Amino acid sequence: MHKSIIVGTGPAGLTAAIYQARANLNPLVIEGPQPGGQLTITTEVENFPGFIDGIMGPELMEKMRKQAERFGARFLRGWVTEIELSKRPFVLKVDGMEDMKAKSIILSTGASANLLGGIPGEKEYIGRGVSTCATCDGFFFRNKKVLVVGGGDSAMEEANFLSRFASKVTIVHRRNELRASKIMQNRVRQNNKISWALNKEPTEIMADGRGVTGLRVRNLESGEEETIVTDGIFIATGHTPNTVFLNGQIETDEKGYIKVMPGTTQTTIPGVFACGDVQDSHYRQAITAAGSGCMAALDCERFLESPPASYPRIRE
Numbered sequence: 001m002h003k004s005i006i007v008g009t010g011p012a013g014l015t016a017a018i019y020q021a022r023a024n025l026n027p028l029v030i031e032g033p034q035p036g037g038q039l040t041i042t043t044e045v046e047n048f049p050g051f052i053d054g055i056m057g058p059e060l061m062e063k064m065r066k067q068a069e070r071f072g073a074r075f076l077r078g079w080v081t082e083i084e085l086s087k088r089p090f091v092l093k094v095d096g097m098e099d100m101k102a103k104s105i106i107l108s109t110g111a112s113a114n115l116l117g118g119i120p121g122e123k124e125y126i127g128r129g130v131s132t133c134a135t136c137d138g139f140f141f142r143n144k145k146v147l148v149v150g151g152g153d154s155a156m157e158e159a160n161f162l163s164r165f166a167s168k169v170t171i172v173h174r175r176n177e178l179r180a181s182k183i184m185q186n187r188v189r190q191n192n193k194i195s196w197a198l199n200k201e202p203t204e205i206m207a208d209g210r211g212v213t214g215l216r217v218r219n220l221e222s223g224e225e226e227t228i229v230t231d232g233i234f235i236a237t238g239h240t241p242n243t244v245f246l247n248g249q250i251e252t253d254e255k256g257y258i259k260v261m262p263g264t265t266q267t268t269i270p271g272v273f274a275c276g277d278v279q280d281s282h283y284r285q286a287i288t289a290a291g292s293g294c295m296a297a298l299d300c301e302r303f304l305e306s307p308p309a310s311y312p313r314i315r316e
Contacts, residue, residue: 009108039057107275108278128210134234141166145170152179157236162234166232
């Protein structure tokens with residue numbers, strides 16, 4: 001019987017582990033197939049407080065993990081396939097292992113960026129010219145040419161943000177019409193640093209071994225192909241929260257992000273808390289994820305100290 005199990009790592013899960021371990025809750029952290037989350041495929045992180053010269057994403061995650069281990073957090077590499085939340089204690093099914101029981105659960109499984117569908121060079125150059133976060137990486141493209149792939153509001157937001165740094169921003173979209181709201185489209189069209197490459201489908205990311213050099217696209221009307229020269233490619237086709245394994249047991253919004261009570265990390269099920277990108281579709285930053293991880297740990301600690309009267313007593 002575990003007092004608390006944290007599902008997922010990243011800045012949110014690891015911060016929750018640090019706080020829970022220091023509170024003598026002996027948390028078990030179940031790492032997924034990508035321990036550390038999206039920061040493990042990020043190169044330099046310059047906006048996390050405390051690192052004057054920046055820090056590599058994998059190094060930051062390793063430091064946070066060791067800090068949690070120092071206070072007694074335990075880590076287990078595994079894939080959670082299902083969680084039974086209809087009874088207490090909660091039961092977690094982990095692939096290839098015996099079922100685990102917990103009095104409380106913190107979900108920090110994050111959200112995965114929607115990529116273009118495995119075109120050549122896409123995954124290979126993540127962090128080396130290909131990015132899914134303009135606010136994270138835009139600064140590195142000061143006075144350079146960049147592309148934004150996508151046609152929704154998030155793509156328009158990314159393009160506007162990148163225009164603060166880049167010398168030129170080109171929006172690439174496979175249709176002539178955009179999904180973005182009219183107000184967002186108008187803001188972009190009024191920006192003289194942003195141009196358009198519509199009705200063009202990306203087919204390959206070009207690179208020279210060190211970084212991105214261009215994007216190969218096919219004109220969907222004529223069938224002709226061309227290479228758009230660029231220094232960076234920002235994929236802005238949205239994110240998908242990693243919540244499939246919950247099988248609809250917890251209330252989510254229309255995009256699938258876990259709903260929490262305002263001002264807390266408490267989900268619709270007492271004793272289950274959510275932090276990081278799995279419940280945040282707006283900010284998606286390492287520092288905000290870490291902050292919500294702290295909140296989840298404190299919320300969980302208070303819950304374990306004085307659970308609601310309706311919550312059944314659980315023997316150790």
